[in-house]
Amino acid sequence: MSGLQLRLRRTPVCPVDASPLDALSTCRRPDEASRLELRLDGETLPLADLFDISATSFDGIVVEGDLRQFSHLASRWGPRELRVEGDIGNFLCGPTPGRRSGMRAGRVIIRGDAGHHAGHRMRRGTLILLGNAGHSLGSDLVAGTIAIQGRYGDHLAAGMRRGTIITLQRPRLSPTRFTTARKVSLGVATLIANDLHRDSPVHAEMLRGCFDRQLGDRSAGGLGEIWMSIE
Numbered sequence: 001m002s003g004l005q006l007r008l009r010r011t012p013v014c015p016v017d018a019s020p021l022d023a024l025s026t027c028r029r030p031d032e033a034s035r036l037e038l039r040l041d042g043e044t045l046p047l048a049d050l051f052d053i054s055a056t057s058f059d060g061i062v063v064e065g066d067l068r069q070f071s072h073l074a075s076r077w078g079p080r081e082l083r084v085e086g087d088i089g090n091f092l093c094g095p096t097p098g099r100r101s102g103m104r105a106g107r108v109i110i111r112g113d114a115g116h117h118a119g120h121r122m123r124r125g126t127l128i129l130l131g132n133a134g135h136s137l138g139s140d141l142v143a144g145t146i147a148i149q150g151r152y153g154d155h156l157a158a159g160m161r162r163g164t165i166i167t168l169q170r171p172r173l174s175p176t177r178f179t180t181a182r183k184v185s186l187g188v189a190t191l192i193a194n195d196l197h198r199d200s201p202v203h204a205e206m207l208r209g210c211f212d213r214q215l216g217d218r219s220a221g222g223l224g225e226i227w228m229s230i231e
Contacts, residue, residue, distance in 0.1 A: 008065025
């Protein structure tokens with residue numbers, strides 16, 4: 001067994017800086033993980049004070065519980081898989097203050113809802129949201145892939161430079177900042193579909209056929225891509 005499972009023992013009543021959990025991407029044993037510390041309310045708290053930590057056969061990290069008070073999870077995640085069984089707070093996969101970019105590798109799957117600014121300034125990797133998201137999803141996206149099944153708030157992809165956002169919901173994007181939607185069928189989409197099939201078959205099905213694509217954000221000189229279901 002080389003993976004880890006974390007079960008939230010008690011829900012914090014104040015915001016938690018979850019960025020130290022990035023170190024889990026290199027942890028292989030529960031005792032390694034238990035030495036990590038989280039920051040909340042101006043103090044540090046051992047990870048083992050909030051979570052029950054155990055080994056699992058899944059070669060990755062699984063976190064279970066209501067994490068809506070947790071921000072900046074996977075801010076600099078490494079080349080591993082992180083699964084969250086529950087809701088998560090703001091700036092998922094986004095950088096902590098003072099850093100220029102967020103998640104740089106790996107794969108993050110959220111089996112719940114995400115707060116505002118999910119995927120902000122992601123540099124690489126894949127973020128799969130099986131629930132809903134707040135405002136500014138994929139804002140200032142540098143690169144990487146974001147796939148969302150549910151709804152999202154305003155300001156999708158605002159300021160994105162590159163990368164791809166895959167959505168089943170038709171976004172309302174500014175025509176001065178994003179190109180007109182065009183029907184396409186892309187070979188690279190089939191490769192991405194194969195990667196998404198296990199966790200989001202509905203996205204995989206969409207990408208194996210024709211879908212609409214818009215490019216932007218032109219106000220930031222961006223060449224990012226929004227892929228969406230055909231109307």
